[in-house]
Amino acid sequence: MKRLLPRVGVDPARVEMFNLSSAMGPRWAEICNEFTERIRQLGPSPIRAALGRGGKGGTAS
Amino acid sequence: MIVGKQKPIEETWAMVKDFSRVLVFGCNTCVAVCHEGGNKEAQILASLMRMKATQEGLSLEIRDSGIERQCEHEFFESAEKDIEWADAVLSLACGVGVQFMVKRYPEILVYPGLDTCFLGDVEKNGLFTESCQACGKCVLAETAGICPVSRCAKRVLNGPCGGSNKGACEINKDLPCAWQLIVDRLEALGRLADYERLAPIKDWSTERAGGPRKLIHEEFMK
Numbered sequence: 001m002k003r004l005l006p007r008v009g010v011d012p013a014r015v016e017m018f019n020l021s022s023a024m025g026p027r028w029a030e031i032c033n034e035f036t037e038r039i040r041q042l043g044p045s046p047i048r049a050a051l052g053r054g055g056k057g058g059t060a061s
Numbered sequence: 062m063i064v065g066k067q068k069p070i071e072e073t074w075a076m077v078k079d080f081s082r083v084l085v086f087g088c089n090t091c092v093a094v095c096h097e098g099g100n101k102e103a104q105i106l107a108s109l110m111r112m113k114a115t116q117e118g119l120s121l122e123i124r125d126s127g128i129e130r131q132c133e134h135e136f137f138e139s140a141e142k143d144i145e146w147a148d149a150v151l152s153l154a155c156g157v158g159v160q161f162m163v164k165r166y167p168e169i170l171v172y173p174g175l176d177t178c179f180l181g182d183v184e185k186n187g188l189f190t191e192s193c194q195a196c197g198k199c200v201l202a203e204t205a206g207i208c209p210v211s212r213c214a215k216r217v218l219n220g221p222c223g224g225s226n227k228g229a230c231e232i233n234k235d236l237p238c239a240w241q242l243i244v245d246r247l248e249a250l251g252r253l254a255d256y257e258r259l260a261p262i263k264d265w266s267t268e269r270a271g272g273p274r275k276l277i278h279e280e281f282m283k
Contacts, residue, residue: 004105007070008112050116 009046013038062091062182063155064189065098065175067106074113076172077149080121084147085110085174086140086162087127088154095189098153098175100127106153106174131158137165144169180211197267197274203260205246210263212239218260 002012018031044052067073077083085107093099107125114121126143128136131154137144144150144162149170152159155177162171179191194211200218201208210216214232215224220240224231228241247253267274 001105004070004109008109009116010112047112047115050118053118 011042014042014045062094062180063157063177064095064179064181064191065092065155065177066095067097067102067153067175068173070106070109070113073106073151073172073174074110077110077151078114078117078119078121080148080170082146082148083110083121083123084143084150085123085125086131086144086150086152086154087125088129088131088152088158089127090130092153092155092175094183098155100125103127103153106151127153132161134165194268196263196265197271198264200260200263203255203258205243205250205252205255207239207243207246209239209243212237212242218263 001015005012005015016035020028020031085103087093087100087103088098089100091098093101096102103125107123110123114123124143124146126140128140130136131152144166147169149172150162150166151172151174152162153174154162155175156173157177159171159173162169180193180195181189181191184190191211193208196210200210209218209220213220213222214230214236215222217240220243221238222231222240225238225241226234228238230236230238244253244256247256265271
């Protein structure tokens with residue numbers, strides 16, 4: 001995904017994969033906080049911005 | 062198996078973006094093994110195309126679907142509705158599958174999402190290497206099971222040529238010389254005497270030189 005996303009104008013930093021066991025709650029919370037902060041810094045995604053401009057394409061069904 | 066590589070999304074996008082209903086259609090056998098054209102890859106590509114459509118303000122509808130093999134009639138039944146729905150199908154099958162769909166659905170536009178590359182094996186996870194050229198006249202019995210037609214850059218049948226250097230091919234030092242591999246294997250098997258037998262001139266009419274080929278089993282055609 002990190003290789004493909006830039007091809008459609010999406011920063012690959014917007015996606016990350018973590019491998020955790022169900023016993024790793026504290027680490028899970030830590031990752032959520034870190035990732036939320038990262039996304040805040042990156043700002044709204046270009047897809048969201050396009051939707052805001054009235055972009056309606058790309059529907060799935 | 063057949064190994065393919067997805068075309069750059071810019072290329073496939075240009076093929077389909079002007080349609081209203083596009084089906085990205087996976088082929089879940091050969092090209093799924095090389096992670097390029099299976100049903101999962103069709104899902105991913107359809108998602109990427111939806112992102113692209115949104116950003117470009119286009120209102121095309123993009124679905125994904127797939128079957129086990131696009132080169133056999135038997136597998137199409139489950140996807141008939143999806144295919145009939147589409148203005149255009151972006152097939153992630155090899156060139157065989159794309160052409161099979163064109164024959165089966167003459168009224169539907171079918172575009173190739175992959176570049177079909179070669180017949181190969183899974184040497185290890187993520188590494189696919191060419192090992193057969195479907196020449197129509199197998200020489201593996203004479204070459205210790207290593208194919209000089211597909212693995213020697215010159216397709217030399219009585220090798221090695223003068224470009225073999227320390228076990229590597231002259232076109233690329235990372236490419237093993239197929240004939241060095243053949244000699245090494247014959248030696249390991251204690252059959253080096255086989256190497257002394259000259260291969261006759263190969264009949265290339267069974268390969269593409271003889272035009273498109275067919276295999277006919279009349280007993281199954283009734």
